[in-house]
Each structure stands twice: as structure tokens, then as C-alpha cells.
Amino acid sequence: MATLGQLCVLAGLLICAVGTPIAFAAGASRSARGLVWSRRLALAFAGAMLAANLVMEYALITHDFSVSYVAQVGSLATPWHITVVSLWSSLEGSILFWGLVLGGFTAALVLLQRRGHEDYLAYTIGTLLATGLFFSFLIAGPANPFQAISPVPTDGPGPNPLLQNHILMIIHPPMLYLGYVGMSVPFAMAVAALLRGQLGATWLKPLRNWLMVPIGFLTLGIMLGGWWSYEVLGWGGYWAWDPVENASFLPWLTGIAALHSAVVQQRRGTLKAWTVILIMVTFLLTILGTFLTRSGVVNSVHSFTQSPIGPLFLSFLGITLIGVVVLLAMRIDTLVSEPAEDAIVAREGAFLINNLLLVTLTFTVLIGTLFPIIAEAVRGVKVSVGEPYFNRMAVPVFFGLLLMMGIGPALPWGRASREELRRALLRPLPAALAGGVLAAFVFSFDWQILLTGALAGYALWVTLDQGIRPARARARGGESVPRALGSSLTRSPRRTGAYLVHLGVIVTFAAIAASSAFQTASEGTLAPGEELLVGDYRLVFEGAEHERQPHREVEKAVVRVERGGRQLAILEPSLNQYDTQREPIMTPAVRTSLGHDLYLTLGGVGDDGRAGLRAILTPAVVWIWIGVLVMVAGTALCLIEPRTARSRAAATAAEAATP
Amino acid sequence: MNRRVLLVGSLIVVPLLVFLALSFGKDPRAIESPLIDAPAPGFALFDLDGQPVDLAELRGQPVMINFWATWCQPCIVEHPALQAAARRYEGRAHFIGIVYQDDAALIRSFIASRGGWGRTLLDPDGETAIAFGVYGAPETFFIDADGTVVRKVTGAMGIDFVSGIIEGLL
Numbered sequence: 137m138a139t140l141g142q143l144c145v146l147a148g149l150l151i152c153a154v155g156t157p158i159a160f161a162a163g164a165s166r167s168a169r170g171l172v173w174s175r176r177l178a179l180a181f182a183g184a185m186l187a188a189n190l191v192m193e194y195a196l197i198t199h200d201f202s203v204s205y206v207a208q209v210g211s212l213a214t215p216w217h218i219t220v221v222s223l224w225s226s227l228e229g230s231i232l233f234w235g236l237v238l239g240g241f242t243a244a245l246v247l248l249q250r251r252g253h254e255d256y257l258a259y260t261i262g263t264l265l266a267t268g269l270f271f272s273f274l275i276a277g278p279a280n281p282f283q284a285i286s287p288v289p290t291d292g293p294g295p296n297p298l299l300q301n302h303i304l305m306i307i308h309p310p311m312l313y314l315g316y317v318g319m320s321v322p323f324a325m326a327v328a329a330l331l332r333g334q335l336g337a338t339w340l341k342p343l344r345n346w347l348m349v350p351i352g353f354l355t356l357g358i359m360l361g362g363w364w365s366y367e368v369l370g371w372g373g374y375w376a377w378d379p380v381e382n383a384s385f386l387p388w389l390t391g392i393a394a395l396h397s398a399v400v401q402q403r404r405g406t407l408k409a410w411t412v413i414l415i416m417v418t419f420l421l422t423i424l425g426t427f428l429t430r431s432g433v434v435n436s437v438h439s440f441t442q443s444p445i446g447p448l449f450l451s452f453l454g455i456t457l458i459g460v461v462v463l464l465a466m467r468i469d470t471l472v473s474e475p476a477e478d479a480i481v482a483r484e485g486a487f488l489i490n491n492l493l494l495v496t497l498t499f500t501v502l503i504g505t506l507f508p509i510i511a512e513a514v515r516g517v518k519v520s521v522g523e524p525y526f527n528r529m530a531v532p533v534f535f536g537l538l539l540m541m542g543i544g545p546a547l548p549w550g551r552a553s554r555e556e557l558r559r560a561l562l563r564p565l566p567a568a569l570a571g572g573v574l575a576a577f578v579f580s581f582d583w584q585i586l587l588t589g590a591l592a593g594y595a596l597w598v599t600l601d602q603g604i605r606p607a608r609a610r611a612r613g614g615e616s617v618p619r620a621l622g623s624s625l626t627r628s629p630r631r632t633g634a635y636l637v638h639l640g641v642i643v644t645f646a647a648i649a650a651s652s653a654f655q656t657a658s659e660g661t662l663a664p665g666e667e668l669l670v671g672d673y674r675l676v677f678e679g680a681e682h683e684r685q686p687h688r689e690v691e692k693a694v695v696r697v698e699r700g701g702r703q704l705a706i707l708e709p710s711l712n713q714y715d716t717q718r719e720p721i722m723t724p725a726v727r728t729s730l731g732h733d734l735y736l737t738l739g740g741v742g743d744d745g746r747a748g749l750r751a752i753l754t755p756a757v758v759w760i761w762i763g764v765l766v767m768v769a770g771t772a773l774c775l776i777e778p779r780t781a782r783s784r785a786a787a788t789a790a791e792a793a794t795p
Numbered sequence: 796m797n798r799r800v801l802l803v804g805s806l807i808v809v810p811l812l813v814f815l816a817l818s819f820g821k822d823p824r825a826i827e828s829p830l831i832d833a834p835a836p837g838f839a840l841f842d843l844d845g846q847p848v849d850l851a852e853l854r855g856q857p858v859m860i861n862f863w864a865t866w867c868q869p870c871i872v873e874h875p876a877l878q879a880a881a882r883r884y885e886g887r888a889h890f891i892g893i894v895y896q897d898d899a900a901l902i903r904s905f906i907a908s909r910g911g912w913g914r915t916l917l918d919p920d921g922e923t924a925i926a927f928g929v930y931g932a933p934e935t936f937f938i939d940a941d942g943t944v945v946r947k948v949t950g951a952m953g954i955d956f957v958s959g960i961i962e963g964l965l
Contacts, residue, residue, distance in 0.1 A: 371871060376866075427815070450812070450815055450816060453812070453815075454812050457808045457811070457812065458808060460804075461800070461801065461804030461805060461808055462801070464797070464800050464804060465796055465797045465798070465800040465801035465804065466796055466797075468797050468800055469797050506811075506814070509814050509815065509817075509818045510814050512817075512818065513813070513814045513817040513818060522864065522866060522867070522895075522896045522931075522932070523866040524866065524896055524897070524898075657908050657909075658908060659908065659909055739875065748875065
């Protein structure tokens, strides 16, 4: 098995080594035959990666402990579905999986962009294969999961218990990888645009779509990570500005900025260089993030321990960084913006400010994340940058983003008269007032809450107003309201999707503000029958239960939840002690409602049967997840081809087919 | 060739790579303190009630100094252990918590809901944390009865661990 896996990986490495120069040569000579071969090799690379991953899965499921990775993360006692996903539970496996995702994206690009774009495709494939070259080299050598082990162990330690503790840990990493690795595609497309020396509207459209896909996955991945941390780690929060969290947040910020810049370019033909630079920075940040988490240079709760791939990753990062700077310096001047007929005003201005805010936040978070490394290198001291720094820096930017989300879409494109501007900006003001009053009424008269409420109200009004505008026009034209809504969805899915994303962002922002400002906590050590009060809940500790499962010991507290004398639920927070691990892992019990979450953790059960319980009431948490899901749904909607464009494209194709 | 792009790009890229390369082989968690076997840096701070506390006046008994914050998860984890230790050695050792990069109001509400231990001191400008070379929270220093730092611990501690160290100093 180990040999077969090795062979697949080596095949992938060979294909990339051959394919990279072929594809770049095809790009330089604009050879059609070269492009055909580049496509074939790209598909072959995807096939090799798929085969290697299948071999590993087979080895995992059959408990073939002669394969080093299986011996490292496998265990006979681990349930079947956990065994399947332990593919990405540890360093070597996750890099192998990374190879699969990269192969998948490469194949998808080749298969989906079958027609047109010959000018750019060969360079794009070449860049992707060059990335593949690095990763298959990692899998083949330094992070090889297919080493043969002898003598063959009879059992292994099993995967990281955190993975086994919750379903979210199973889906969070692949989503994040899809987001991270997916950024290679827009990066490769931007490299192609630079090498070609042009970024026209025809290439921009697929570029924008291929940028949106990983952003969607990244959004989902970050959210699932926060949700997982909330549901599993038992500290009652979902975001701690940990380096690893920051590493996933940074490319998200620049990716969003790149997307907005692409929208302006599509509309006005300006900001071309911005778009390209932001896409490249996004890709570089995914590599930097991976490096930071895999090399052990930053102190993080998530980071893998020191591993030999750190220096290699740094070399890859270095080569890519230098390559990007040189390429930009040489070719950026070829991307001339079409002359704008008027000064940057109105909506373009708002987009630009929005991008500046996003880039500022990126820099701030990046500096905070890297500061410990810099301080040690410069002054030889160890420092840490805590949550307060990030919160202090990020909150004003969040306000700015919320403001721009309200102002931007309200403004017209191009030049606008003073009167138009005044009318566009003043109209949503009552919504801002309502939002502020509502926030103050529901929560408190804190100025930050008031401001959040007002800005959210303003942005919400503008978003809804703009989002349903096509439907309203249709309804006014005589269509029935549901029909008008339906046809505006199919005819302008991108517009509707974009405003749906904004809606999700507003909901998420507001929920983050509310949940981080108003937490109530209460705790106590209770004997069976005793109670703990939090908010208007009465929590009665009924007793502790102990259970022995195949791979872990579970200590569980049974708690009856009452409010107003009525029993609402039985919650069972637990402590799980995995056989192969020293520290027990806390599993909170959460009762979610639309208004707030009741979050219960068990600190431990004493010999006398008394349990240490902690209860936290947090408002609006569920709206964070809902908001993000709305964002992801909106992103998906943006990817749909509008009905009219689709039928027009079909008509053109049919026309071309007839002799 | 756009020289401006090249210049700005190099100014960002080169130092970044140098810093990252320099950080290899250094474990961010392994922190040796030059304070071990040296006299503890003196401090005079106010506690949450506004009462002054001077380290020099605590001589004669072992002192545990714990730098913590409400935003730090391991601090929350070790909080019950420190409470238990402070109770167990009441009158025989001093337990001092020093607030690290946090807000006094948050600390107050934290202690109000979970109970405190020993004395909690405010370090508004972080001068004491700097004097002790604190890198992150939680970090704990154990000082013997003569005022000499004997041990530094990074990360959360359990009750048995704390007791083991204190017993050795009594």
C-alpha cells in the first residue's frame, strides 16, 4: 500500500515537473497544441492526487498500520466515520488532502473553461502546476505520509481527540482548505493576465467567479471554525484573534477587497492594478498563513508542533513573494486603466474607501500576528499581542465597513449632482434612527451599541431597497409580486446575490456586536438537587453520570433547565477523557434560541458527587451563523449565469454550430 | 520596469522573509527567564480596592505572582486551582495576581462572578509585567521567603503542581 501511494505521488510530481514548462512555453508561443497538452497534464495531475488520496483512505479504513500516517493517526477503536476523516487530522495527511483539493481545482478550471480564453489559459495552468509541483514535492519527500513502517504496529493512537469530539471539526478543515487552495486559481489567472499584459472584460468575468468560489468556502470555513470553537472548547466565545484564526481571516479580507475592486473594474474599467495586486496578496497570505500554522514559529493553540516542512514552506513563500514583486514591477504598467471620463466620485469612491478600510485592517491584523516574531528578531524579547489590541484596532474599521456598506450602494455610479447625492444619502436616515433606537431599547445606551444599531439600520435599508429594486420595477410593470421576485432572481442573480451577501454581513456584524457586549455568566459547585441561577433561568443539577465508551470515558452532568417554573430542557455538559490523551476535553451543552444562547460547561465532578458548573447567557449568537450562511448563499447565487445571458450564449453557440 | 512597485515590494518582502527566517528553531513556548535565582524586581501597586501592596513587605513567606487576564483562556482554566491553592496555604504563603493587559472593570466582574483568590493588583502601564519579562498570560513566578525568584511557569497550572512548588518553599 505504502509503495502504491508513493508511486501516485511521484507520478503527480513528475506530471507537474513536465507540465509546468510545457504550459508556460505554450503560453509564450500561443501554441494550440501546447495548450491541449497542458490541459491533459493538468487533468493527469488531478488524477494522480485523487489516486494518492484514495490509496490513503483505503489504508486508513483497512487499518493498514504499515503505512506511516495510518500508524500515526489510526486506531482500531476509532469509529469508522472518524477514521475516514482522519485523512486531514494531522500534518502529513492534511498536506496530502491539500494536493487533492489543488488537483480538484485545477481539473475544474480545465473542464469549466473549455471554450475561449486561449490567450490566458496556458499560463494559468502553468502557474497551477508550478504550485502543484511544490505540494507534490512536499508529499513525496519531507511530509511523506506513505513511509513504510517495519515492524508493523498492531494498533495506533487514534486521531486528535478534538477531531473525534464534534462533527464540526470534520467539516471545518476541508472548507478552509477549499478556501485556501482555491485562491491558487485566481492567483494563477492574475499571473496569466500580467504575463499576457492585459486584463480585459472577458478574462475578468471568469476571474471574478473563480475568486468568489474560494471566498465563499473561506467564509464558511472561518464560521465553522468559530462555531466549532464555541461548541467544543467550552470557553463561551467563538473568536480569540489567535494567530491561526488571523491567518484565515487575512486572505478573506484581501479577497473581499479584490472582489470589490473587480466589480469597479467591470463597471468602469479602472482599478485594474488594484485588482491584480489584491488577488496576489490574497494568495500570498494563504501561503503565509499556512506557513505560520505549520512551522511552529508562532504561539497558538492550534498550531502543529515544529515540523521539518517549515523551512521548505518559507522557501516557497520567499520564491513566490519575490516572483510576484518582480512580475508586478515588470508588467503592472501594461495593465492600463481605461481612461475614466470623470473623477472618482460617488460609488467608485465608496468602493475605494471600502478597499482601503479592508487593507488597513489586513495590515493591522498582520502586524499584530507577526509582531512577536519581529520583536524577537529585533530586540530578542518575547512579547505577545493580546485580544485587546486586535479589538481596539478592528472595531473602528468594522464601523467604517458598516458605514460604507450603507453609503456605497446608495450612491449612483459615475458623476452625481449634489442634489442627487443629498437625496440618496438622506433617504435611509430614518432607518438609521430606528436601528439606533431599537438597539438602545433592546440592549443599552452604550454609544458603541447605538452606533452599531444606527449604521446597521442604515445599511439594512439601503441593502433591501437596492436588492428588491429590480423586482419592484417588474411588479410595477404589471407582473405579480411573487413572479417579479422570481424573475428578478433568475434574471439578475448576481445583483440579488450581492445584496444577499451584504444582508448576511450586516446580520453577522450586529450579532457579533451584541454577543460580545452582553454576556452574563454564573457558576457554582452544586450537590445533586442544588440549583444555579443565570438570567431568568433556573438550572437544577440532577446528578452526574459516568459512562465508559470504547475509546473514551465520559463524565456527564444532567441539568434540568427551567424558566418561569416551566421545564424547558435537559442539558448534559460533559468531560471526555480519551484513552490516548492526558487532558480531558470539555464538551459544553448549548441551548440555542433566536434571542440568546444558554451555554453550560462542566468543570469537573468531585468524589462527593458535587459538580462544578458554569452557565453563560449570550445574546444573538445564532445570528452570527445565520448571517454567514446567508453570505454563503448569496455568494452561490452570484455564480449563477443570468437567464438572458445564458440563453444568449446558447444561441451564439447554436449559431456557430450551424454551417 | 516599474521601479516604485519594485522598491515598495522589496521593502515589504525582504524584511518579512528575514524575520520569518530568523524565527526558526526558536520555540515560542520555551522561555527562559533571566530572573531565576535573582532577586525579584520590586513593585508597589494598588489592588482592586485601592490598597497599596509592596512586594518588599511580603518577605518572610513564599510568594506566588500570577499574571493573568479575563481574555486569556488558560487563565480561566487555572483559576479554580489557584483559588484552591490560596485557600490551602492561607497565612503561610502570599498569592498575588497581577492584571495583564486588561480592564479593571472586566476583572472586577470576573471576580464578582467566580470569586477571587489572594490579592489582585492593577498594573496600569504594564511596567511590572515588563520588569518580570512577561511574554503572555498566564505566567507565574514563584519567589522564596528571601525574595529570590526560584521558578517561572508558562501556561495553566493544576492544584497539585502549585502545591508541589509551594511545599518546597515552605
